[in-house]
Amino acid sequence: MSEIQLKPIWRWQWTLIAGIFLLIVCAVAITIGPVQIKTIEIIHTLLGRETTLSDQERSLLIEIRFPRVALAALVGAALATSGAVYQTVFRNPLADPYLLGAAAGAGLGATIAITVARADFYPSLPIFAFIGGILAVIATFLVAGRLYSDPGSLLLSGIAIGSFATAVQTFLQQRNSEVLRPVYSWILGELTVAEWSSVRWAALYIFIALGILFSVSKILDALMLSDEEAFSLGVSPNRIRIIAVCAATLATATAVSVSGLIGFVGIVVPHIVKRLTKKATNRALLAIALFGAAFLVLADLGARTLITPAEIPIGVITAFIGAPFFLFILRTRSKNL
Protein backbone atom coordinates (compact mmCIF):
# COMPACT_ATOMS: atom_id res chain seq x y z
CA MET A 1 0.00 0.00 0.00
CA SER A 2 3.05 2.23 0.01
CA GLU A 3 2.18 3.47 -3.48
CA ILE A 4 -0.93 5.17 -2.15
CA GLN A 5 0.01 8.78 -1.53
CA LEU A 6 -3.19 10.23 -0.16
CA LYS A 7 -3.28 13.08 2.30
CA PRO A 8 -5.35 12.38 5.42
CA ILE A 9 -8.75 14.05 5.32
CA TRP A 10 -8.85 15.10 8.97
CA ARG A 11 -5.90 17.33 9.71
CA TRP A 12 -5.08 18.84 13.04
CA GLN A 13 -2.46 21.49 12.35
CA TRP A 14 -4.98 24.34 12.25
CA THR A 15 -6.50 23.16 15.52
CA LEU A 16 -3.05 23.23 17.07
CA ILE A 17 -2.38 26.71 15.70
CA ALA A 18 -5.79 27.85 16.98
CA GLY A 19 -5.02 26.45 20.44
CA ILE A 20 -1.65 28.22 20.62
CA PHE A 21 -3.20 31.44 19.30
CA LEU A 22 -5.90 31.27 21.99
CA LEU A 23 -3.31 30.79 24.74
CA ILE A 24 -1.32 33.81 23.52
CA VAL A 25 -4.43 35.97 23.20
CA CYS A 26 -5.59 34.98 26.71
CA ALA A 27 -2.16 35.76 28.16
CA VAL A 28 -2.17 39.18 26.49
CA ALA A 29 -5.75 39.91 27.56
CA ILE A 30 -5.01 39.03 31.17
CA THR A 31 -1.86 41.17 31.16
CA ILE A 32 -3.38 44.32 29.68
CA GLY A 33 -5.66 46.63 31.63
CA PRO A 34 -5.55 49.70 33.82
CA VAL A 35 -3.13 47.74 36.02
CA GLN A 36 -0.42 46.03 34.00
CA ILE A 37 0.54 42.60 35.26
CA LYS A 38 3.57 40.75 33.94
CA THR A 39 2.98 37.47 32.12
CA ILE A 40 5.42 35.65 34.41
CA GLU A 41 3.35 36.69 37.44
CA ILE A 42 0.24 35.32 35.74
CA ILE A 43 1.95 31.99 35.12
CA HIS A 44 3.18 31.85 38.71
CA THR A 45 -0.34 32.62 39.98
CA LEU A 46 -1.81 29.93 37.74
CA LEU A 47 0.73 27.40 39.02
CA GLY A 48 0.06 28.42 42.64
CA ARG A 49 3.62 29.69 43.18
CA GLU A 50 4.82 32.69 45.18
CA THR A 51 4.43 36.02 43.33
CA THR A 52 5.43 39.64 43.94
CA LEU A 53 1.82 40.76 43.37
CA SER A 54 0.09 42.80 46.06
CA ASP A 55 -3.14 41.38 47.50
CA GLN A 56 -5.11 43.88 45.48
CA GLU A 57 -3.37 42.90 42.23
CA ARG A 58 -3.79 39.25 43.04
CA SER A 59 -7.47 39.75 43.72
CA LEU A 60 -7.82 41.76 40.48
CA LEU A 61 -6.18 38.93 38.60
CA ILE A 62 -8.15 36.07 40.12
CA GLU A 63 -11.53 37.67 40.67
CA ILE A 64 -11.78 39.97 37.66
CA ARG A 65 -9.35 39.30 34.81
CA PHE A 66 -9.36 35.49 34.83
CA PRO A 67 -13.15 35.03 34.92
CA ARG A 68 -13.69 37.75 32.35
CA VAL A 69 -11.25 36.21 29.89
CA ALA A 70 -12.59 32.72 30.60
CA LEU A 71 -16.17 33.85 30.02
CA ALA A 72 -15.25 35.66 26.80
CA ALA A 73 -13.48 32.52 25.56
CA LEU A 74 -16.45 30.31 26.43
CA VAL A 75 -18.97 32.61 24.77
CA GLY A 76 -16.76 33.01 21.69
CA ALA A 77 -16.33 29.26 21.34
CA ALA A 78 -20.09 28.70 21.77
CA LEU A 79 -21.15 31.33 19.24
CA ALA A 80 -18.55 30.40 16.61
CA THR A 81 -19.23 26.68 16.86
CA SER A 82 -22.99 27.02 16.79
CA GLY A 83 -22.74 29.37 13.80
CA ALA A 84 -20.63 26.80 11.94
CA VAL A 85 -23.11 24.04 12.79
CA TYR A 86 -26.14 26.09 11.70
CA GLN A 87 -24.38 26.80 8.42
CA THR A 88 -23.83 23.09 7.84
CA VAL A 89 -27.27 21.95 8.99
CA PHE A 90 -29.16 24.53 6.94
CA ARG A 91 -26.70 24.24 4.02
CA ASN A 92 -26.59 27.98 4.16
CA PRO A 93 -23.40 30.07 4.40
CA LEU A 94 -25.27 32.95 6.04
CA ALA A 95 -26.88 30.98 8.87
CA ASP A 96 -25.78 32.42 12.19
CA PRO A 97 -27.20 32.34 15.74
CA TYR A 98 -28.28 35.96 15.37
CA LEU A 99 -29.53 35.93 11.82
CA LEU A 100 -31.59 32.80 12.46
CA GLY A 101 -33.41 34.50 15.30
CA ALA A 102 -31.96 32.01 17.80
CA ALA A 103 -30.25 34.69 19.85
CA ALA A 104 -33.28 37.00 19.87
CA GLY A 105 -35.47 34.04 20.84
CA ALA A 106 -33.04 33.15 23.61
CA GLY A 107 -33.09 36.78 24.73
CA LEU A 108 -36.88 36.70 24.85
CA GLY A 109 -36.84 33.42 26.76
CA ALA A 110 -34.46 34.85 29.32
CA THR A 111 -36.46 38.10 29.59
CA ILE A 112 -39.64 36.12 30.25
CA ALA A 113 -37.73 34.24 32.93
CA ILE A 114 -36.63 37.48 34.59
CA THR A 115 -39.86 39.47 34.23
CA VAL A 116 -42.68 36.96 34.39
CA ALA A 117 -41.27 33.95 36.18
CA ARG A 118 -38.97 36.13 38.31
CA ALA A 119 -36.32 33.48 37.95
CA ASP A 120 -32.98 33.86 39.62
CA PHE A 121 -30.49 35.08 37.10
CA TYR A 122 -28.23 32.15 37.08
CA PRO A 123 -28.41 28.51 36.54
CA SER A 124 -32.04 28.44 35.33
CA LEU A 125 -31.65 31.30 32.86
CA PRO A 126 -30.06 29.23 30.04
CA ILE A 127 -32.96 26.78 30.22
CA PHE A 128 -35.49 29.54 29.50
CA ALA A 129 -33.12 31.02 26.92
CA PHE A 130 -32.76 27.61 25.30
CA ILE A 131 -36.53 27.15 25.04
CA GLY A 132 -36.87 30.65 23.52
CA GLY A 133 -33.97 30.00 21.14
CA ILE A 134 -35.15 26.64 19.92
CA LEU A 135 -38.70 27.94 19.35
CA ALA A 136 -37.28 30.84 17.34
CA VAL A 137 -35.14 28.53 15.18
CA ILE A 138 -38.11 26.25 14.54
CA ALA A 139 -40.24 29.27 13.63
CA THR A 140 -37.55 30.60 11.28
CA PHE A 141 -37.23 27.20 9.68
CA LEU A 142 -41.01 26.87 9.24
CA VAL A 143 -41.42 30.37 7.83
CA ALA A 144 -38.63 29.75 5.32
CA GLY A 145 -40.36 26.45 4.46
CA ARG A 146 -38.79 24.38 1.74
CA LEU A 147 -36.54 27.29 0.84
CA TYR A 148 -34.50 26.97 4.04
CA SER A 149 -31.31 26.27 2.11
CA ASP A 150 -31.74 29.44 0.09
CA PRO A 151 -29.66 32.04 1.93
CA GLY A 152 -32.05 34.91 1.21
CA SER A 153 -35.21 33.13 2.37
CA LEU A 154 -33.71 31.85 5.60
CA LEU A 155 -32.16 35.23 6.31
CA LEU A 156 -35.43 37.11 5.79
CA SER A 157 -37.47 34.74 7.92
CA GLY A 158 -34.75 34.85 10.60
CA ILE A 159 -34.85 38.64 10.59
CA ALA A 160 -38.66 38.61 10.85
CA ILE A 161 -38.69 36.13 13.73
CA GLY A 162 -35.77 37.90 15.45
CA SER A 163 -37.51 41.28 15.16
CA PHE A 164 -40.73 39.84 16.54
CA ALA A 165 -38.91 38.28 19.49
CA THR A 166 -37.08 41.54 20.16
CA ALA A 167 -40.36 43.48 20.00
CA VAL A 168 -41.99 41.17 22.55
CA GLN A 169 -38.89 41.42 24.70
CA THR A 170 -38.98 45.24 24.61
CA PHE A 171 -42.69 45.20 25.43
CA LEU A 172 -42.07 42.96 28.44
CA GLN A 173 -39.30 45.25 29.62
CA GLN A 174 -41.56 48.30 29.37
CA ARG A 175 -44.33 46.53 31.27
CA ASN A 176 -41.92 45.48 34.01
CA SER A 177 -39.97 48.63 34.66
CA GLU A 178 -38.74 47.37 38.05
CA VAL A 179 -36.52 44.85 36.28
CA LEU A 180 -35.69 47.11 33.34
CA ARG A 181 -32.21 47.88 34.59
CA PRO A 182 -31.00 44.30 35.12
CA VAL A 183 -32.53 43.18 31.82
CA TYR A 184 -31.07 46.13 29.95
CA SER A 185 -27.59 45.75 31.40
CA TRP A 186 -27.76 42.06 30.60
CA ILE A 187 -28.73 42.81 26.97
CA LEU A 188 -25.71 45.07 26.58
CA GLY A 189 -23.42 42.30 27.65
CA GLU A 190 -22.39 41.00 31.00
CA LEU A 191 -18.73 40.28 30.47
CA THR A 192 -18.05 43.39 32.55
CA VAL A 193 -19.37 41.68 35.65
CA ALA A 194 -18.08 38.19 34.96
CA GLU A 195 -17.76 36.10 38.10
CA TRP A 196 -16.48 32.62 38.67
CA SER A 197 -19.99 31.41 39.49
CA SER A 198 -21.31 32.49 36.09
CA VAL A 199 -18.21 31.07 34.39
CA ARG A 200 -18.82 27.71 36.06
CA TRP A 201 -22.41 27.20 35.06
CA ALA A 202 -21.88 28.68 31.59
CA ALA A 203 -18.98 26.25 31.16
CA LEU A 204 -21.21 23.35 32.18
CA TYR A 205 -23.89 24.04 29.55
CA ILE A 206 -21.45 25.10 26.84
CA PHE A 207 -19.22 22.05 27.32
CA ILE A 208 -22.25 19.75 27.14
CA ALA A 209 -23.45 21.45 23.94
CA LEU A 210 -20.01 21.55 22.31
CA GLY A 211 -19.35 17.95 23.38
CA ILE A 212 -22.47 16.85 21.52
CA LEU A 213 -21.55 18.93 18.48
CA PHE A 214 -17.98 17.62 18.34
CA SER A 215 -19.23 14.05 18.69
CA VAL A 216 -21.59 14.41 15.70
CA SER A 217 -19.30 16.71 13.68
CA LYS A 218 -18.12 14.01 11.29
CA ILE A 219 -21.63 12.75 10.58
CA LEU A 220 -22.54 16.34 9.73
CA ASP A 221 -20.81 15.59 6.41
CA ALA A 222 -24.01 13.76 5.51
CA LEU A 223 -26.11 16.89 6.01
CA MET A 224 -24.12 18.64 3.31
CA LEU A 225 -25.60 16.15 0.85
CA SER A 226 -29.24 15.83 -0.20
CA ASP A 227 -31.48 13.90 2.19
CA GLU A 228 -31.69 10.99 -0.27
CA GLU A 229 -27.90 10.80 -0.46
CA ALA A 230 -27.55 11.00 3.33
CA PHE A 231 -30.13 8.26 3.70
CA SER A 232 -28.35 6.03 1.18
CA LEU A 233 -25.18 6.48 3.24
CA GLY A 234 -26.93 5.12 6.30
CA VAL A 235 -27.78 8.38 8.05
CA SER A 236 -31.21 9.58 9.11
CA PRO A 237 -30.71 13.26 8.24
CA ASN A 238 -33.57 14.62 10.33
CA ARG A 239 -32.36 12.88 13.48
CA ILE A 240 -28.86 14.35 13.11
CA ARG A 241 -30.33 17.74 12.18
CA ILE A 242 -32.45 17.85 15.35
CA ILE A 243 -29.54 16.81 17.59
CA ALA A 244 -27.22 19.37 15.99
CA VAL A 245 -29.73 22.26 16.07
CA CYS A 246 -30.67 21.56 19.70
CA ALA A 247 -27.03 21.44 20.81
CA ALA A 248 -26.10 24.56 18.81
CA THR A 249 -29.10 26.40 20.25
CA LEU A 250 -28.16 25.36 23.80
CA ALA A 251 -24.68 26.79 23.21
CA THR A 252 -26.15 30.01 21.78
CA ALA A 253 -28.73 30.31 24.55
CA THR A 254 -26.09 29.92 27.25
CA ALA A 255 -23.89 32.49 25.53
CA VAL A 256 -26.82 34.90 25.33
CA SER A 257 -27.79 34.28 28.97
CA VAL A 258 -24.33 35.08 30.18
CA SER A 259 -23.21 37.81 27.83
CA GLY A 260 -26.27 39.35 26.23
CA LEU A 261 -26.45 39.89 22.51
CA ILE A 262 -23.09 39.70 20.77
CA GLY A 263 -23.51 39.42 17.02
CA PHE A 264 -21.50 38.21 14.04
CA VAL A 265 -19.07 35.88 15.86
CA GLY A 266 -20.91 32.87 14.43
CA ILE A 267 -20.48 34.07 10.90
CA VAL A 268 -17.06 35.77 10.92
CA VAL A 269 -15.06 33.01 12.62
CA PRO A 270 -16.32 29.95 10.67
CA HIS A 271 -15.77 31.76 7.36
CA ILE A 272 -12.24 32.84 8.26
CA VAL A 273 -11.34 29.34 9.46
CA LYS A 274 -12.89 27.85 6.31
CA ARG A 275 -10.69 30.08 4.19
CA LEU A 276 -7.61 29.19 6.22
CA THR A 277 -8.16 25.45 6.33
CA LYS A 278 -9.92 25.04 2.95
CA LYS A 279 -12.18 22.60 4.78
CA ALA A 280 -15.92 22.35 5.18
CA THR A 281 -16.86 23.99 8.48
CA ASN A 282 -17.85 20.78 10.26
CA ARG A 283 -14.41 19.37 9.50
CA ALA A 284 -12.69 22.17 11.38
CA LEU A 285 -15.12 22.53 14.28
CA LEU A 286 -12.55 22.39 17.06
CA ALA A 287 -10.38 24.97 15.29
CA ILE A 288 -13.49 27.16 14.87
CA ALA A 289 -14.28 26.86 18.59
CA LEU A 290 -10.71 27.83 19.56
CA PHE A 291 -10.50 30.71 17.07
CA GLY A 292 -13.97 31.84 18.20
CA ALA A 293 -12.75 31.91 21.79
CA ALA A 294 -9.65 33.90 20.78
CA PHE A 295 -11.75 36.29 18.65
CA LEU A 296 -14.06 37.20 21.51
CA VAL A 297 -11.22 37.53 24.04
CA LEU A 298 -9.59 39.98 21.61
CA ALA A 299 -12.88 41.80 21.02
CA ASP A 300 -13.37 42.10 24.79
CA LEU A 301 -9.81 43.38 25.15
CA GLY A 302 -10.64 46.04 22.57
CA ALA A 303 -13.92 46.82 24.34
CA ARG A 304 -12.22 47.59 27.65
CA THR A 305 -9.02 49.26 26.42
CA LEU A 306 -9.83 51.31 23.30
CA ILE A 307 -11.41 54.26 25.12
CA THR A 308 -10.21 53.74 28.69
CA PRO A 309 -11.40 54.38 31.31
CA ALA A 310 -14.78 53.91 29.59
CA GLU A 311 -15.83 50.64 27.96
CA ILE A 312 -17.36 50.01 24.57
CA PRO A 313 -20.06 47.29 24.60
CA ILE A 314 -18.45 44.16 23.18
CA GLY A 315 -21.34 43.72 20.72
CA VAL A 316 -20.34 47.05 19.16
CA ILE A 317 -16.79 45.78 18.56
CA THR A 318 -17.98 42.51 16.99
CA ALA A 319 -20.48 44.43 14.83
CA PHE A 320 -17.76 46.82 13.64
CA ILE A 321 -15.77 43.84 12.42
CA GLY A 322 -18.68 41.58 11.55
CA ALA A 323 -20.98 43.81 9.54
CA PRO A 324 -18.45 44.64 6.78
CA PHE A 325 -17.34 41.02 6.81
CA PHE A 326 -20.93 39.87 6.42
CA LEU A 327 -21.35 42.12 3.39
CA PHE A 328 -18.14 40.68 2.00
CA ILE A 329 -19.53 37.13 2.40
CA LEU A 330 -22.76 38.20 0.72
CA ARG A 331 -20.78 39.51 -2.25
CA THR A 332 -18.51 36.51 -2.59
CA ARG A 333 -20.61 33.53 -1.50
CA SER A 334 -21.12 32.43 -5.09
CA LYS A 335 -17.38 31.92 -5.36
CA ASN A 336 -17.57 29.07 -2.88
CA LEU A 337 -14.61 29.00 -0.50
Add this chain to the structure above:
Amino acid sequence: MIKVENLSVSYGNKTVLDSISLEIPTGTWTSIIGPNGAGKTTLLTSLLGMNPYSGSIKFGEIEAFRDLKRNIAYVPQRPQVPLGMTVREYVTLGRAKRDGWGRERREGKARVYETLEAMQLIGLQDQQVTRISGGELQRVLIARAIVQEPQIILMDEPTSALDLHHQIATLNQIELLKKEGITVLSTMHDITLGAMYAERIILMREGIVLLDGNSSSVIHSEELKSAFDHGISVHTLEDGHTVIVANKMRIEEI
Protein backbone atom coordinates in the same frame (compact mmCIF):
# COMPACT_ATOMS: atom_id res chain seq x y z
CA MET B 1 -32.93 -10.77 -6.32
CA ILE B 2 -35.06 -7.81 -5.27
CA LYS B 3 -38.68 -8.82 -4.84
CA VAL B 4 -41.30 -6.11 -4.49
CA GLU B 5 -44.85 -7.12 -3.62
CA ASN B 6 -47.89 -4.83 -3.46
CA LEU B 7 -45.74 -1.79 -2.78
CA SER B 8 -47.85 1.30 -2.19
CA VAL B 9 -46.63 4.76 -1.23
CA SER B 10 -48.83 7.78 -0.54
CA TYR B 11 -48.05 11.40 0.19
CA GLY B 12 -51.09 12.63 2.09
CA ASN B 13 -54.12 11.73 -0.01
CA LYS B 14 -52.09 11.24 -3.17
CA THR B 15 -51.15 7.69 -4.06
CA VAL B 16 -47.76 7.84 -5.77
CA LEU B 17 -47.14 4.10 -6.07
CA ASP B 18 -50.13 1.80 -6.29
CA SER B 19 -49.68 -1.91 -5.50
CA ILE B 20 -46.50 -2.43 -7.45
CA SER B 21 -45.10 -5.93 -7.71
CA LEU B 22 -41.90 -6.78 -9.52
CA GLU B 23 -38.81 -8.91 -9.41
CA ILE B 24 -35.36 -7.70 -10.33
CA PRO B 25 -32.89 -10.54 -10.90
CA THR B 26 -29.34 -10.22 -9.55
CA GLY B 27 -26.73 -8.93 -11.95
CA THR B 28 -29.16 -7.37 -14.40
CA TRP B 29 -29.68 -3.83 -15.56
CA THR B 30 -33.27 -2.72 -15.34
CA SER B 31 -34.39 0.64 -16.58
CA ILE B 32 -37.53 2.32 -15.27
CA ILE B 33 -39.20 4.54 -17.84
CA GLY B 34 -42.39 6.52 -17.98
CA PRO B 35 -43.72 10.05 -18.24
CA ASN B 36 -43.18 12.65 -15.52
CA GLY B 37 -45.11 11.86 -12.36
CA ALA B 38 -45.12 8.12 -13.07
CA GLY B 39 -43.50 7.39 -9.69
CA LYS B 40 -40.06 6.34 -10.99
CA THR B 41 -38.00 8.27 -8.45
CA THR B 42 -40.38 7.33 -5.64
CA LEU B 43 -39.85 3.67 -6.51
CA LEU B 44 -36.07 4.17 -6.20
CA THR B 45 -36.26 6.08 -2.93
CA SER B 46 -38.70 3.48 -1.55
CA LEU B 47 -36.07 0.83 -2.16
CA LEU B 48 -33.69 3.03 -0.16
CA GLY B 49 -36.22 2.94 2.66
CA MET B 50 -36.86 6.68 2.57
CA ASN B 51 -40.63 6.55 2.21
CA PRO B 52 -43.11 4.88 4.53
CA TYR B 53 -44.72 2.15 2.46
CA SER B 54 -47.16 -0.70 2.63
CA GLY B 55 -46.40 -4.02 1.02
CA SER B 56 -43.08 -5.74 1.03
CA ILE B 57 -39.60 -5.21 -0.35
CA LYS B 58 -37.30 -8.17 0.00
CA PHE B 59 -33.67 -8.55 -0.86
CA GLY B 60 -33.02 -12.26 -0.96
CA GLU B 61 -35.18 -13.56 1.84
CA ILE B 62 -34.70 -10.57 4.12
CA GLU B 63 -37.51 -8.10 4.59
CA ALA B 64 -36.84 -4.61 5.94
CA PHE B 65 -35.09 -1.83 4.19
CA ARG B 66 -32.29 -1.56 6.71
CA ASP B 67 -30.60 -4.62 5.35
CA LEU B 68 -31.42 -3.56 1.84
CA LYS B 69 -29.88 -0.13 2.40
CA ARG B 70 -26.59 -1.57 3.54
CA ASN B 71 -26.17 -3.21 0.16
CA ILE B 72 -27.51 -0.38 -1.95
CA ALA B 73 -25.66 2.60 -3.39
CA TYR B 74 -27.59 5.53 -4.74
CA VAL B 75 -26.64 7.94 -7.51
CA PRO B 76 -28.98 10.96 -7.34
CA GLN B 77 -30.22 12.98 -10.26
CA ARG B 78 -29.58 16.28 -8.54
CA PRO B 79 -26.84 15.84 -5.96
CA GLN B 80 -26.28 18.46 -3.30
CA VAL B 81 -22.68 19.44 -3.95
CA PRO B 82 -21.02 20.48 -0.69
CA LEU B 83 -18.67 23.41 -0.28
CA GLY B 84 -15.18 22.80 1.04
CA MET B 85 -14.82 19.19 -0.03
CA THR B 86 -12.37 17.75 -2.50
CA VAL B 87 -13.24 15.07 -5.03
CA ARG B 88 -11.43 12.45 -2.97
CA GLU B 89 -13.16 13.48 0.25
CA TYR B 90 -16.51 13.39 -1.54
CA VAL B 91 -15.85 9.90 -2.89
CA THR B 92 -14.60 8.79 0.54
CA LEU B 93 -18.06 9.60 1.99
CA GLY B 94 -19.16 6.43 0.22
CA ARG B 95 -17.02 4.44 2.68
CA ALA B 96 -18.91 5.79 5.71
CA LYS B 97 -21.26 2.80 5.92
CA ARG B 98 -18.31 0.40 6.05
CA ASP B 99 -15.55 2.38 7.75
CA GLY B 100 -17.50 4.89 9.89
CA TRP B 101 -17.94 8.64 9.42
CA GLY B 102 -14.68 10.55 9.24
CA ARG B 103 -12.63 7.38 9.44
CA GLU B 104 -10.19 6.31 6.79
CA ARG B 105 -9.33 2.66 7.13
CA ARG B 106 -6.51 1.17 5.15
CA GLU B 107 -8.82 -0.96 3.03
CA GLY B 108 -11.19 1.92 2.37
CA LYS B 109 -8.34 4.19 1.33
CA ALA B 110 -7.09 1.58 -1.11
CA ARG B 111 -10.59 1.10 -2.51
CA VAL B 112 -11.03 4.85 -3.01
CA TYR B 113 -7.66 5.10 -4.73
CA GLU B 114 -8.39 2.19 -7.07
CA THR B 115 -11.77 3.60 -7.96
CA LEU B 116 -10.44 7.10 -8.59
CA GLU B 117 -7.88 5.54 -10.90
CA ALA B 118 -10.43 3.36 -12.69
CA MET B 119 -12.77 6.31 -13.21
CA GLN B 120 -9.88 8.51 -14.42
CA LEU B 121 -10.35 10.88 -11.50
CA ILE B 122 -6.89 10.71 -9.92
CA GLY B 123 -5.91 14.02 -11.53
CA LEU B 124 -8.99 15.66 -10.03
CA GLN B 125 -8.73 14.21 -6.54
CA ASP B 126 -7.63 17.44 -4.85
CA GLN B 127 -10.03 19.65 -6.81
CA GLN B 128 -12.98 21.13 -4.96
CA VAL B 129 -16.02 19.13 -5.95
CA THR B 130 -17.89 22.41 -6.61
CA ARG B 131 -15.41 23.27 -9.34
CA ILE B 132 -15.64 20.23 -11.59
CA SER B 133 -17.78 19.91 -14.73
CA GLY B 134 -21.13 18.10 -14.97
CA GLY B 135 -19.57 15.11 -16.72
CA GLU B 136 -16.82 14.86 -14.11
CA LEU B 137 -19.36 15.12 -11.31
CA GLN B 138 -21.33 12.24 -12.78
CA ARG B 139 -18.16 10.11 -12.78
CA VAL B 140 -17.45 11.19 -9.21
CA LEU B 141 -20.98 10.17 -8.14
CA ILE B 142 -20.54 6.76 -9.73
CA ALA B 143 -17.14 6.44 -8.03
CA ARG B 144 -18.80 7.25 -4.69
CA ALA B 145 -21.31 4.48 -5.39
CA ILE B 146 -18.61 1.96 -6.37
CA VAL B 147 -16.51 2.46 -3.23
CA GLN B 148 -19.53 1.35 -1.21
CA GLU B 149 -19.00 -2.12 -2.70
CA PRO B 150 -22.75 -2.42 -3.20
CA GLN B 151 -24.71 -5.34 -4.57
CA ILE B 152 -27.30 -2.99 -6.02
CA ILE B 153 -26.87 0.47 -7.52
CA LEU B 154 -29.89 2.73 -7.89
CA MET B 155 -29.42 5.54 -10.38
CA ASP B 156 -31.84 8.38 -10.87
CA GLU B 157 -31.45 9.72 -14.40
CA PRO B 158 -27.70 9.08 -14.57
CA THR B 159 -27.33 10.81 -17.93
CA SER B 160 -29.74 13.71 -17.69
CA ALA B 161 -27.10 16.40 -17.22
CA LEU B 162 -24.64 15.08 -19.77
CA ASP B 163 -23.86 15.69 -23.41
CA LEU B 164 -24.08 12.75 -25.80
CA HIS B 165 -20.41 11.80 -25.51
CA HIS B 166 -20.53 11.74 -21.71
CA GLN B 167 -23.87 9.92 -21.73
CA ILE B 168 -22.31 7.01 -23.60
CA ALA B 169 -19.13 7.09 -21.47
CA THR B 170 -21.21 7.00 -18.28
CA LEU B 171 -23.49 4.22 -19.50
CA ASN B 172 -20.46 2.16 -20.58
CA GLN B 173 -19.09 2.56 -17.07
CA ILE B 174 -22.37 1.36 -15.57
CA GLU B 175 -22.33 -1.59 -17.95
CA LEU B 176 -18.96 -2.61 -16.53
CA LEU B 177 -20.48 -2.65 -13.06
CA LYS B 178 -23.25 -4.91 -14.25
CA LYS B 179 -20.64 -7.25 -15.70
CA GLU B 180 -19.09 -7.44 -12.23
CA GLY B 181 -22.39 -8.84 -10.97
CA ILE B 182 -23.88 -5.64 -9.54
CA THR B 183 -27.63 -5.23 -10.02
CA VAL B 184 -28.37 -1.89 -11.66
CA LEU B 185 -31.73 -0.16 -11.45
CA SER B 186 -31.95 3.17 -13.21
CA THR B 187 -34.63 5.65 -14.15
CA MET B 188 -34.16 7.01 -17.67
CA HIS B 189 -35.99 9.73 -19.56
CA ASP B 190 -34.13 8.77 -22.74
CA ILE B 191 -35.93 5.58 -23.70
CA THR B 192 -33.58 4.91 -26.63
CA LEU B 193 -30.56 4.87 -24.34
CA GLY B 194 -32.46 2.93 -21.70
CA ALA B 195 -33.34 0.23 -24.21
CA MET B 196 -29.81 0.19 -25.65
CA TYR B 197 -28.16 -0.65 -22.31
CA ALA B 198 -30.72 -2.23 -19.99
CA GLU B 199 -31.90 -5.73 -20.69
CA ARG B 200 -35.14 -5.14 -18.86
CA ILE B 201 -37.50 -2.22 -18.88
CA ILE B 202 -40.24 -1.39 -16.41
CA LEU B 203 -42.80 0.96 -17.91
CA MET B 204 -44.69 3.06 -15.36
CA ARG B 205 -47.48 5.56 -15.46
CA GLU B 206 -49.39 7.26 -12.64
CA GLY B 207 -47.95 5.02 -9.96
CA ILE B 208 -48.58 1.67 -11.56
CA VAL B 209 -46.46 -0.70 -13.64
CA LEU B 210 -47.91 -0.91 -17.14
CA LEU B 211 -45.40 -3.35 -18.51
CA ASP B 212 -42.35 -5.22 -17.26
CA GLY B 213 -40.28 -7.24 -19.66
CA ASN B 214 -37.23 -7.40 -21.89
CA SER B 215 -36.27 -4.12 -23.50
CA SER B 216 -37.14 -5.08 -27.06
CA SER B 217 -40.66 -6.21 -26.24
CA VAL B 218 -41.42 -3.13 -24.13
CA ILE B 219 -40.24 -0.54 -26.63
CA HIS B 220 -42.21 -2.14 -29.44
CA SER B 221 -45.35 -2.44 -27.35
CA GLU B 222 -48.54 -0.44 -27.74
CA GLU B 223 -48.47 0.23 -23.97
CA LEU B 224 -45.34 2.34 -24.42
CA LYS B 225 -47.04 4.58 -26.97
CA SER B 226 -50.19 4.86 -24.93
CA ALA B 227 -48.17 5.63 -21.75
CA PHE B 228 -46.92 8.72 -23.56
CA ASP B 229 -50.35 9.46 -25.08
CA HIS B 230 -49.04 8.41 -28.49
CA GLY B 231 -46.70 11.38 -28.40
CA ILE B 232 -43.74 9.19 -29.39
CA SER B 233 -42.88 7.07 -32.40
CA VAL B 234 -40.58 4.07 -32.57
CA HIS B 235 -38.21 3.63 -35.53
CA THR B 236 -35.95 0.71 -36.29
CA LEU B 237 -32.74 1.68 -38.06
CA GLU B 238 -30.97 -0.34 -40.74
CA ASP B 239 -28.45 -1.63 -38.24
CA GLY B 240 -31.26 -3.03 -36.13
CA HIS B 241 -31.11 -0.38 -33.37
CA THR B 242 -34.35 1.15 -32.27
CA VAL B 243 -34.78 4.88 -31.85
CA ILE B 244 -37.66 6.48 -29.99
CA VAL B 245 -38.45 10.06 -30.86
CA ALA B 246 -41.06 12.55 -29.74
CA ASN B 247 -43.85 13.06 -32.20
CA LYS B 248 -44.00 16.87 -32.47
CA MET B 249 -47.38 17.15 -34.15
CA ARG B 250 -49.00 14.74 -31.74
CA ILE B 251 -47.51 16.49 -28.71
CA GLU B 252 -48.87 19.82 -29.92
CA GLU B 253 -52.30 18.19 -30.21
CA ILE B 254 -52.02 16.84 -26.69
